[in-house]
Amino acid sequence: xKDKAVISLxxxxxxxxxxxxxxxxxxxxFWALKDISFEVTQxxxxxxxxxxxxxxxxLLNLLAGITTPDTGSISFRPDLRSTLLSLxxxxxxxxxxxxxxxxxxxxxGMRRKEVLSKMKQIVDLSGLGAFIDKPLRTYSTGMRARLGxxxxxxxxxxIMLLDEILSVGDAYFAKMTQERMEERIYSDKTxxxxxxxxxxxxxxxxxxxxxxxxxxxxxxxxxxxWRNYRQSFKEGPV
Amino acid sequence: MKSLHYTEIIxxxxxxxxxxxxxxxxxxxxxxxxxxxxxxVIYYIAFGLILQQGGVGFxxxxxxxxxxxxxxxxxxxxxxxxxxxxxxLISKVYVPKILFPVVSVLVDTFKFLVMLVVLLSFLWVxxxxxxxxxxxxPVLLFVQLLFIFAMVGLFAALVPFLPDLRNxxxxxxxxxxxxSGVFFSVDQIQSEKLRQVMMLNPMVGLIAAYRRVLLENQxxxxxxxxxxAFVNLGGVLCVGYLLRRxxxxxxxxxx
Numbered sequence: 001x002k003d004k005a006v007i008s009l010x011x012x013x014x015x016x017x018x019x020x021x022x023x024x025x026x027x028x029x030f031w032a033l034k035d036i037s038f039e040v041t042q043x044x045x046x047x048x049x050x051x052x053x054x055x056x057x058x059l060l061n062l063l064a065g066i067t068t069p070d071t072g073s074i075s076f077r078p079d080l081r082s083t084l085l086s087l088x089x090x091x092x093x094x095x096x097x098x099x100x101x102x103x104x105x106x107x108x109g110m111r112r113k114e115v116l117s118k119m120k121q122i123v124d125l126s127g128l129g130a131f132i133d134k135p136l137r138t139y140s141t142g143m144r145a146r147l148g149x150x151x152x153x154x155x156x157x158x159i160m161l162l163d164e165i166l167s168v169g170d171a172y173f174a175k176m177t178q179e180r181m182e183e184r185i186y187s188d189k190t191x192x193x194x195x196x197x198x199x200x201x202x203x204x205x206x207x208x209x210x211x212x213x214x215x216x217x218x219x220x221x222x223x224x225x226w227r228n229y230r231q232s233f234k235e236g237p238v
Numbered sequence: 239m240k241s242l243h244y245t246e247i248i249x250x251x252x253x254x255x256x257x258x259x260x261x262x263x264x265x266x267x268x269x270x271x272x273x274x275x276x277x278x279v280i281y282y283i284a285f286g287l288i289l290q291q292g293g294v295g296f297x298x299x300x301x302x303x304x305x306x307x308x309x310x311x312x313x314x315x316x317x318x319x320x321x322x323x324x325x326x327l328i329s330k331v332y333v334p335k336i337l338f339p340v341v342s343v344l345v346d347t348f349k350f351l352v353m354l355v356v357l358l359s360f361l362w363v364x365x366x367x368x369x370x371x372x373x374x375x376p377v378l379l380f381v382q383l384l385f386i387f388a389m390v391g392l393f394a395a396l397v398p399f400l401p402d403l404r405n406x407x408x409x410x411x412x413x414x415x416x417x418s419g420v421f422f423s424v425d426q427i428q429s430e431k432l433r434q435v436m437m438l439n440p441m442v443g444l445i446a447a448y449r450r451v452l453l454e455n456q457x458x459x460x461x462x463x464x465x466x467a468f469v470n471l472g473g474v475l476c477v478g479y480l481l482r483r484x485x486x487x488x489x490x491x492x493x
Contacts, residue, residue, distance in 0.1 A: 014490075016490055016491075017490070017491055061329070061489065064331075064332060065332045065486075066328075066329070066330075066331065066332045066486065066489050067486050067489050067490055068486045083331075084330065084331065086330035086331055089327055089330045089331050090327050090331075092254055092258055093258075094257065094258035094261040094262065095254055095257065095258065099254060099257075102250065103250060103251065103254060106243070106246060106247050106250060107247065107327065107331050107333060108331060109243075111243060111246065112246050112250065135261070
């Protein structure tokens with residue numbers, strides 16, 4: 001099963017409406033992704049690089065099943081779940097930390113019982129202690145971030161999608177979370193990862209995809225793709 | 239499996255909305271009672287005392303009108319924004335968008351059911367004990383629930399495309415309130431033709447039917463209620479289709 005594609009994209013294009021204001025009356029469209037084709041295989045860790053606005057997040061949303069393409073097609077292996085590990089998804093200020101972890105965990109695809117069974121680990125990882133039963137509105141930004149990370153971290157999914165979430169909080173917590181996440185990715189998971197960090201990409205991903213202006217510029221070995229990607233900066237803006 | 243998971247989310251989210259709401263004010267859940275009570279007092283002062291509208295039994299007529307009207311109005315006011323308000327969430331995870339109007343209606347229905355118990359108790363002690371016609375009540379409630387969901391779903395589905403609809407909705411509800419026979423009875427309207435036109439508004443027919451059942455010990459006009467049920471059911475199905483059709487379009491137009 002090792003080489004079987006878990007996600008495959010065929011000439012995928014995705015357009016956003018041209019302008020929000022009065023857009024239902026306009027036919028204007030902005031193509032955020034154009035003619036993208038690639039496959040992701042089981043157990044693979046794939047990195048996505050590109051400049052700001054290149055279409056990386058749009059691509060992740062597609063891979064998470066949040067949106068669907070306007071042209072071309074995307075197919076998932078039906079027995080697998082792909083989840084964008086979003087931090088603090090669905091958090092509500094008036095609920096306690098524990099209730100927020102449950103709600104957020106359920107929105108990320110876990111059953112309530114599943115989240116409850118992992119609650120002790122979530123509390124431990126977030127380092128919140130007794131604060132877990134206090135309303136979220138009493139939390140500092142850092143505490144919220146830690147709870148968000150811990151909940152996402154313990155979300156069980158087959159294909160992990162990550163948008164630069166490898167580090168949150170202060171230097172100590174950031175280092176710890178990054179190590180934990182790397183460990184998790186190393187273990188066995190299929191993962192797709194957007195990052196601007198050379199170290200993260202080179203450490204974790206054997207394969208890189210480079211997106212520019214919504215088009216797939218290069219797909220291949222990380223060292224080579226990264227070199228070309230960096231080279232493009234010297235050639236000036238695109 | 240999936241639908242069980244979503245059902246779990248619906249109830250947890252509805253519960254969390256109720257809890258959040260209680261936490262926002264000092265009065266908390268007390269406001270579920272105080273709010274409708276205050277609006278009854280206000281309309282009683284305006285129409286009963288000053289305009290001398292009512293006559294015998296005006297308070298009961300008014301209470302029935304307001305409690306059932308508020309169910310509709312409250313659901314629609316909250317529900318119209320139920321999808322657009324979840325913008326941050328919708329762009330982060332995939333959730334079937336129909337969940338949001340369902341949660342919203344569930345929250346207001348729960349608050350309404352609490353008030354319904356208060357209303358029925360009040361009617362009982364004020365000389366209108368339960369009668370055999372109470373059996374019609376679940377049917378009427380179901381028809382109104384269908385109507386509410388069709389309307390909430392329609393607005394929730396369209397507001398992300400045209401946020402201006404929400405501003406118009408407030409005025410629409412205001413107008414509808416005056417036309418729905420909340421503080422008067424449609425039977426008071428002289429012109430037969432006008433009355434028939436007004437009955438096209440389901441809230442008019444529903445409020446009149448509730449009054450027949452709860453205050454006059456009469457059965458509702460089934461010849462009106464059954465077609466209404468079917469129209470509303472059709473509405474719910476259309477709205478379900480609409481929400482499904484745009485399910486993965488919303489994250490695009492909201493980003």
